[in-house]
Amino acid sequence: MQQEHTPVATPAVAHVFPVAAAYVKPVDQDGKRMYAIHDQHGTVVAMAATRELAFAFLGQQDIQGVDAH
DSSP states (O other): OOOOOOOOOOHHHHHHSOOOSEEEEEEEETTEEEEEEEETTSOEEEEESSHHHHHHHHHHTTOOEEEOO
16 A cells, blocks of 8 residues: 655755746747746736846846746
8 A cells, every 4th residue: 555645845845946926938929039927826917028137027026036938
């Protein structure tokens, strides 16, 4: 009989998988590469022309963001 294991978040795991308030994902819009900024629920809240601009915007809002692919 196999035991079920319930995942437990530890500080080490939290370091590998940071909790983010926003995700930046490259998307094609009208044939042009853009960067969509998603909230933690997956809703697109903004678009940026470059990845750097997306993260700069998040930094101005004191929001932690991570890349999503």
